[in-house]
Structure formats: structure tokens, C-alpha cells
Amino acid sequence: AKAANSPADKSKNKGGRGSKKQVFESYMAFEEVSHGLKRGELIQGQIRINPKKYHEAFVPSPDDTRDIFLDGIVARNRALNGDIVVVQILPREQWKVNCTYLSVYSIVLVCKPDVLNFWRQLFKNFVCTNDNLRSETFCLVFHLFLGSSLSFVLRIVNRHLPFVWQVVYIVEKKHSRAVTGFLKFLPDKPFAMFSPVDHRVPRINVFLADCPEDFSSRPGDYSNTLFICRITSWAADSNFAEGQLAKTLGQAGEIEPETEGILVEYDVDFSEFSDEVLDCLPKNLPWTIPPEEMRKRRDLRKECIFTIDPSTARDLDDALSCKQLPDGNFEVGVHIADVSYFVGEDNALDAIASQRATSVYMVQKVIPMLPRLLCEELCSLNPLTDRLTFSVIWKITPEGKILSEWFGRSVIRSCVKLSYDHAQSMIEAPEKMFSAEELPPADPEHPIDEIHQAVLNLHSIAKNLRAQRFSGGALRLDQLKLSFTLDKETMMPQGCYVYQYRDSNKLVEEFMLLANIATAHHIHSRFPELALLRRHPPPKAKMVDELQELCDQLGIDIDLSSAGALHKSLNTTLGDDEYTTARKEVLTHMCSRPMQMALYFCTGVLKEEPLFKHYALNVPLYTHFTSPIRRYADIIVHRLLASSLSAYFLYKIQKQASHCNDKKTLSKRVQELSSELFFGVFVKDCGPLDSEAMVMGVLDQSFDVLVLRYGVQKRIYCKSVAGLDSFHHRKVGKKSELTLVWTPEDPEKAPEEQVISIFTLVEVQLKADGAPMKYSAMLKRPEENES
The missing domain is CATH 2.40.50.690 (OB fold (Dihydrolipoamide Acetyltransferase, E2P))
Incomplete structure (x- = not known):
């Protein structure tokens, strides 16, 4: 065209x-x-x-x-x-392609059917006996002219194009066009050169009039100053974009300027909420539930209901209850903050929540989706306080079989705020009598042993539910997550550790999944064209095939044919030595690469119901219902539950679903960058740090490692390894190997070789780079590994 x-x-x-x-x-x-x-x-x-x-x-x-x-x-x-x-x-x-394939492609594009038929007749009696004629090129032509479909031929050709x-x-333009970086003075030019930290963004010309007043006379004063620049245009006749400086952040390498740069670059709105937004909130504080609202709801304030959250959490949007029934079964409830009561449709508060779409969690702070009065007070299920909720209540057997289900708006009064540590202690000590001093303040109407027993019952049911999920074909790919301890005054990292995912986490997760699945079926049955669901497409087929081929070549018995088969493979023993866990971590990372992102969608947009499926959970319908304080998608689901939403049109829900997808992706990346930022500071202040690492992938001049002590991934470039004489790359099938030849410390000794392939254990040292917040993984000599 x-x-x-x-x-x-x-x-x-x-x-x-x-x-x-x-x-x-x-x-x-x-x-x-x-x-x-x-x-x-x-x-x-x-x-x-x-x-x-x-x-x-x-x-x-x-x-x-x-x-x-x-x-x-x-x-x-x-x-x-x-x-x-x-x-x-x-x-x-x-x-830029092999001319033989180009010729075949040309034939496909320009030949008329009668010409193709002529060539097919010509090749009909050809037999692939000669080695040269067995080449892929000949076979491609052979397939084409003997009647294979053109789409088949084009697929082969496209591999070589x-x-x-x-x-x-x-x-x-999904990218914000805002980037952090540094200014460089260019003599005799009317503009300065802005170099983004993110090399995926081009360099940007910034007119000197837009630069700091003394930049031209004292450019050296700004060599370590971090700026935000917004791209305003990029002409077709220039390698460089044009832009304007939006803000001077401060000195590179300091956490607050770097953090602000991340937020702006990823288009996270961290401004204070406007008066118009705050005017949507109740004015008479402390707020109490109006009597007319109480009459519309199921009163659960006398029930033993409690929250389990991280110890630092202040936005408590889910609570649990578990009561044993006379017949030996249980009444289990999931109670979610009724945020939709406070966030009316189409007002200023709804507009800002819709735009932000998600709370953004960083190492040292949270950028909330909703004002703190809502997040931490009005909607937060704080203990010993009446709160509005949406509840899902099941009658369930001890084995986890659901006998009945109820949805509705309710009022609860949480009897205690438990942390994951508190719940874990209860699970690990089922016979212990906990004292009041060991737990947070609790409602005297519910003794500590009643709360303890409820946690134990929930844990027992959750284990059965979890076992059923995984035996039914679900998949979970757990990856190492780095956490930090911060100085309370400076908020600087004092230490770091790999977060432990324990039984108390699994307990909460299991019932949140159950509630989300139940809600998905509920809203889809009532609003088949308007339901907001969450689907997880299967992994990319080509990448799965390549990974399967690599694992087969490495002798790893792994089945990638389905989510359940993969989960079973990863949880089958990969060996009986001390590095089995490390190998599993590396393999989990490898299996994560073909996986696609889960997506929100409106059911009216996708007509084929099999496309609704959630691959990892292996369920036909799934949604998000359990975190409305921090996710706007959940608020929409609450509204769907509450009414017919006749004012909501299909396109509006799908548009919001797409926006929630974008914001969730950006939020996840911001969280990762925040963790990288703090770890960079930690390495700078506490390094160099030594650790064992396991090789995750091998390229022709570098290899990637998983640093086992900290769970971070780094790339090691062979050319930067000190003491290396040379290196050689070879590839057999899908397996890559690097042979490193070390210069001997003793000239009389022969050079020592080290072979690097997937699962090789090496010793690395994490060391701060010259650039702010950056650090490298340096490979240590094999001799050092043995010392």
C-alpha cells in the first residue's frame, strides 16, 4: 500500500x-x-x-x-x-535473506496457478536421493510444487525472513513519552543532548532555552543530575526526538529522585487527591453506618470474623470466617470491603479511581488508587469496627466439597487483625494456648482459642481445596521474591531476604481464589454479555516447543503439554542433592518465559467461551472480586453483583478492562524497578556481596545467572570477566555451551577451562558499578570456587 x-x-x-x-x-x-x-x-x-x-x-x-x-x-x-x-x-x-528462499517467496507471491501447476508437474518425478537435494530449500520447493498449501510453504519461508x-x-501511544536521564552539553549547538537511562528510548534534543539557566556556562554541575524529559515530536528526517524538560529530580543514585523518575516514566499518578474528589467522601467523622443501610444487609457482626494480612498492611479489604456446624460441616465466609458503596458511578472519585485503576506498591511506599480516608478507614476492615462488606458464604465439607453458596451485602465487625506470622504460629502450634499478649487486641466476645480453632479449620479445608486444584490440573510457578528491611527514619535498606511463602499465605490465597471463581460464575450466569472476567491465555506454542526440545536434550523429564502436567513435572524430584531447589528455581524461570499475561475482558467481546479459560488455574471462568480497595476491576465486579447495571454498556466495560490491563502491567513493572532500585542501593552500601549462582541461559558471548542468595537475575558478559584468556561458544541442538579459558595465575601451568551451560553452578560477586544505582555480577575464578 x-x-x-x-x-x-x-x-x-x-x-x-x-x-x-x-x-x-x-x-x-x-x-x-x-x-x-x-x-x-x-x-x-x-x-x-x-x-x-x-x-x-x-x-x-x-x-x-x-x-x-x-x-x-x-x-x-x-x-x-x-x-x-x-x-x-x-x-x-x-x-536481507537467503536468495533461494527469496526466489521461492517470489514464486509464491507472483506465480499464477497455471505456472505453479507447470512446476509441480516438472518436479513430480524428482526423488530426494542426493544429500544436497535433501536440503531444506529443496524440500521447501518440493512441497510447494507437489501441491502443499501455500500457507504451509509461507510458514516455512517466514522462518527465514x-x-x-x-x-x-x-x-x-501507550508509552508515556516521559523518560529519566541526563543532559549533555554540545558546543556550538542550540540544543543539549538528553540521554535516557532506558536505552530503548532515543536520545532527545532539548533546546538550551529549556535547560537550567546556568547549564551552558556550568554543564559539569549537572553531570550527575537526573531529569525528566517528555518527547514532544520525532520527525521522519531525524534520528533523534525533540523534547522538553519536565522536572529536575535531583542527584542520580538517591532513592527519592530515582523513585519519582520511575513513577513519571510509567505514567503513575502520584499527585494528591483534589478537593473535588475528597468532597465525594463522608464529611461527618467518625463515620457510622446509616440505619437504613443496616436494614438492607445481612448482619454478621456477632460472627467470629478476622483478617489475615502482612504485618504492615493498612488497607484491609478481605476477612475470613469459619464456623463448625452440628452436622460436622463448616460455614466458611469470605467478606470483602464494599468499596462500591462509597465510590458512586460517574462522580469525581469514580473517575480518578477508574483512571488510576490500581494501587502501586513500591518497596518504601504505596501509591493508592483511592484516598487514604477510604483505603485505611472507611473501607478497611479494621478490628472492632462495624464495616460494610460483600460476602460469599459456603456450606462446605471438611474435604472441601461445596454444598451450598450465598452471595450478598453484609455488615461485619472483625474481631482481630492477624498478620501472616500470627496465623502461621497458630498453624504450627495447633495444641498451644496463646495468651492475649502474643496476639493483637481481640474482641472479648470471641476467645483466642475460638479464633485459633477457626484458623486451624480454615487451614485444613484450604489444604484439601489446594490438593483438589492441583490434582485437577492447576499450575503455580513460584519465583523468588526479594524483600527488604528498612530503617524507620531514613527508609534506606538495612538488609534483604527472600520472602517465604508459607501455609498462612496459602490459606488466604485458597479462599480468595474460591471466592473469585464463584463470583465469576455468578456474574456470568446473570450478565452473559456484560460480565468482567479475567482470562489467562495458554503459553506461546512456539516457545513451548523450543523449551520442550531443550529439556529433552538436557535429559530433564518435563511435560509441557498442559498446566497440570507442567505443575506435576516441576514438583517431581529433579535430583537428590543440595542443588535440587536451585535447579527447580531455574527451571521455573525457564517455564515462565513462554507464559502470557492474564487479561481482563468483557464477555460480550469474546464470543467463543473456550477463550474465557484461565490457563494456570485451569478453570473455565475467573474474575477479580477480592481486592476492591486496590483494583478498580473489582469495583466493577461488585457493581455487577449488586445490580443489573443497565446503564453500563458493553464497550464501556471492555474499555475499562483494557485500561486495567495496561495499568496492572505498568504497576507490576514499577514494583520490580522499585525492588531493583533498593537492591542497587543495598549492594552499593553493603557490597561487594558474594553468592553462589546457577546458570539460567547461555548466549554466544554472555550467560544469565540466578543469584541464589538474593533471587536476582544478572547477565555476565564474557568480555568483562577479569582473568579470562578467551572463550568459545558452541550449540548442539537447542543446548548452548560456553567454554571459558582462564589465564593461569602460574605461568608454568596450562590454562584452565570452565564449561558454562544451563544448571552450571558458579560463584559470583555483586559489585556496584560506576553508574548510580547499577551493579554487576562478576564471575569468580574456578580456583576461588574451591577455596
Whole structure:
């Protein structure tokens, strides 16, 4: 299709004498893109740029078998990571590909049926006897001319055409266009060069008039100053974007400036809530439940209901209850804060919650979705306080079989705020009589031993529910999570540790899953076209096949055919030595790579119900109901539960579902960056840190390791390893190996070789880099490993 210039391109490229050479292709017109997508000539998807090799980018293919590869910045055509783009095949003269495949591709594209038939007849009597004729190229032609479908041939050819795609249109700029980085003075230029910390973003020209007043005279004063810059334009005739400085953050390497930079870059709204928003909240404090509201609800205030949360949690949005019945069964309740009571539809509070979509959790702070008065007071299920809730109550057998189910709005009064540590202590000491001093303040109407017994009963039922889930085909990929201890005054990291996921965590998780599954079925049965659900697509088939081939070659008995088969494989003993756990961690990381993200969606948009399925949980319907204080999707689900939502249209729910997906993805990345930031400070202040590490992946000049003591992943580049004489890479099938040749410390000794492959154990040292907040993993010599 013929490309049309966008208005921005036209203003920059008027042709004639003195016009600049165009670096990027002009974007197509919207009408051409629409027609091209309908005809299948163009493909739309979200672009991912490799953070470690920023010249590589990918867009998912429509059939989800293999990603479309974009080679180089020019092919990306000014799109940034996360943007929704449209791509097409480059003109053939720009293809970089084996000429034989190019010829076959040309035949496929231009030959008429009668010409193809002629060639098919010509090849009919050919037999692959000669070794050369057994080559893949010949077999490809052979398949084509003997009647194989063109789609089959094109799939083979496309494996050998990895560099032929380019972006022709940006549908939606998902990237915030705000980046952190540093300013560099350029003599005799009217602008400074802004270098983003994220190498996936281009360098940006910033006019000197927009820079600090004394920047031109004293540029050295700003060499370590972190700025935020917003890209304002990027012309087709320039390698560099143009932008404006949004803010001076402070000195690089300090936690608060770096944190603010992360939040702005990932478009997290951390501003104070406006007066208009706060005016939506009750004015008469302390707030009490109106009598007319009490009459509409089931009164559960006399029941033994309690919360189990992290010890530092202040937004308590879920509570549990468990009462044994005379027939030996149990009445189990999940009680969720009724946030939708306070967040009315289409007011200022609803608008800001809808826009933020999620609370963002960082190491040292939380950016809340809702004002703190709601999060920590009005909606938080604080102990010894009447609170509005949505409840799901089951009659359930000790084995975990559900006999009946009730949904409804309720009022509860939590009798105690337990931490995971408190609940874990109760589980580990079933016969112990806990004293009042060992637990937080509790309602005297419910003795401590009653609470203890309820926790034990919940734990017993949860174990049965969990066993049923996994025997029924569910999957859980647990990965190491780094946590920090902070100085209470400075909020700087004092230490770090790998978070332990224990029985008390599993107890809460099991009943939250049960409530979410039950709610999904409930709202889908009543609103089949409007239900907001959460689906988890199966892993990428091509990546699964490659991983299966690699594991087979490594002699690892793993079954990737389904979620349940994979879970069973990972929990089968991988060996009986001390490194079995480490191997399982590495294998879990490898199995996580093909996995796709779970997504919110409106049921009216996806017509085929099998697509609703949640792959990891192996359930047909799932949603989010249990965390409305921190997730807007849950508020919508609460509204669906409460009414017919006749004012809500399908497109509105789907639009909000897509927005929640985007914000959840960004929130997850911000959380990861916050953890990386604090660990970088910890390494700088407390390092160098020595640890064993296990190799996770091998490339031609580097390898990735999982640092076992801290659960972090790092890449080690062979060229940067001190004391290394040379290195050699070889690949057999899917298995890669690096042979490192160490320079002997004793000149009279022969060089020592070290073979690096998946699951190899090495010793590394984590050491701060010269750059702020950065650290490297340095490989130690094999001799040091033995000492």
C-alpha cells in the first residue's frame, strides 16, 4: 500500500533543495491502514523492545505461533515500547535473506496457478536421493510444487525472513513519552543532548532555552543530575526526538529522585487527591453506618470474623470466617470491603479511581488508587469496627466439597487483625494456648482459642481445596521474591531476604481464589454479555516447543503439554542433592518465559467461551472480586453483583478492562524497578556481596545467572570477566555451551577451562558499578570456587 505522510511528516519534508534525507518512512493514512487490516495485508499488535538488545523489537503474530521480528530502530519507525502499532512487510529490495528462499517467496507471491501447476508437474518425478537435494530449500520447493498449501510453504519461508517487517502506523501511544536521564552539553549547538537511562528510548534534543539557566556556562554541575524529559515530536528526517524538560529530580543514585523518575516514566499518578474528589467522601467523622443501610444487609457482626494480612498492611479489604456446624460441616465466609458503596458511578472519585485503576506498591511506599480516608478507614476492615462488606458464604465439607453458596451485602465487625506470622504460629502450634499478649487486641466476645480453632479449620479445608486444584490440573510457578528491611527514619535498606511463602499465605490465597471463581460464575450466569472476567491465555506454542526440545536434550523429564502436567513435572524430584531447589528455581524461570499475561475482558467481546479459560488455574471462568480497595476491576465486579447495571454498556466495560490491563502491567513493572532500585542501593552500601549462582541461559558471548542468595537475575558478559584468556561458544541442538579459558595465575601451568551451560553452578560477586544505582555480577575464578 502507498504510504501517506502524516501532517508532522509533511511539515518536516517539503522536498526541494536543502531538504533533509528521510530516516523513517512516513506513516500510512488511517483509511489505508483500516483497509489493509481488513484485507489481512497489515498486522496490528503491541510492540516489545528488548531491554538488553534495544535494536531488537517484536510484535505478536496473529496466530500466536511466532513473534514478528523488527530489526533496528528504523524498522520501529518511531514507535516506543508498549505502543500499539501496525506493521507490514518491507519492499522486497530491502529484504536481507537467503536468495533461494527469496526466489521461492517470489514464486509464491507472483506465480499464477497455471505456472505453479507447470512446476509441480516438472518436479513430480524428482526423488530426494542426493544429500544436497535433501536440503531444506529443496524440500521447501518440493512441497510447494507437489501441491502443499501455500500457507504451509509461507510458514516455512517466514522462518527465514526475520528482517522484513516495519511499523507503518501507531494506533495508540501507550508509552508515556516521559523518560529519566541526563543532559549533555554540545558546543556550538542550540540544543543539549538528553540521554535516557532506558536505552530503548532515543536520545532527545532539548533546546538550551529549556535547560537550567546556568547549564551552558556550568554543564559539569549537572553531570550527575537526573531529569525528566517528555518527547514532544520525532520527525521522519531525524534520528533523534525533540523534547522538553519536565522536572529536575535531583542527584542520580538517591532513592527519592530515582523513585519519582520511575513513577513519571510509567505514567503513575502520584499527585494528591483534589478537593473535588475528597468532597465525594463522608464529611461527618467518625463515620457510622446509616440505619437504613443496616436494614438492607445481612448482619454478621456477632460472627467470629478476622483478617489475615502482612504485618504492615493498612488497607484491609478481605476477612475470613469459619464456623463448625452440628452436622460436622463448616460455614466458611469470605467478606470483602464494599468499596462500591462509597465510590458512586460517574462522580469525581469514580473517575480518578477508574483512571488510576490500581494501587502501586513500591518497596518504601504505596501509591493508592483511592484516598487514604477510604483505603485505611472507611473501607478497611479494621478490628472492632462495624464495616460494610460483600460476602460469599459456603456450606462446605471438611474435604472441601461445596454444598451450598450465598452471595450478598453484609455488615461485619472483625474481631482481630492477624498478620501472616500470627496465623502461621497458630498453624504450627495447633495444641498451644496463646495468651492475649502474643496476639493483637481481640474482641472479648470471641476467645483466642475460638479464633485459633477457626484458623486451624480454615487451614485444613484450604489444604484439601489446594490438593483438589492441583490434582485437577492447576499450575503455580513460584519465583523468588526479594524483600527488604528498612530503617524507620531514613527508609534506606538495612538488609534483604527472600520472602517465604508459607501455609498462612496459602490459606488466604485458597479462599480468595474460591471466592473469585464463584463470583465469576455468578456474574456470568446473570450478565452473559456484560460480565468482567479475567482470562489467562495458554503459553506461546512456539516457545513451548523450543523449551520442550531443550529439556529433552538436557535429559530433564518435563511435560509441557498442559498446566497440570507442567505443575506435576516441576514438583517431581529433579535430583537428590543440595542443588535440587536451585535447579527447580531455574527451571521455573525457564517455564515462565513462554507464559502470557492474564487479561481482563468483557464477555460480550469474546464470543467463543473456550477463550474465557484461565490457563494456570485451569478453570473455565475467573474474575477479580477480592481486592476492591486496590483494583478498580473489582469495583466493577461488585457493581455487577449488586445490580443489573443497565446503564453500563458493553464497550464501556471492555474499555475499562483494557485500561486495567495496561495499568496492572505498568504497576507490576514499577514494583520490580522499585525492588531493583533498593537492591542497587543495598549492594552499593553493603557490597561487594558474594553468592553462589546457577546458570539460567547461555548466549554466544554472555550467560544469565540466578543469584541464589538474593533471587536476582544478572547477565555476565564474557568480555568483562577479569582473568579470562578467551572463550568459545558452541550449540548442539537447542543446548548452548560456553567454554571459558582462564589465564593461569602460574605461568608454568596450562590454562584452565570452565564449561558454562544451563544448571552450571558458579560463584559470583555483586559489585556496584560506576553508574548510580547499577551493579554487576562478576564471575569468580574456578580456583576461588574451591577455596
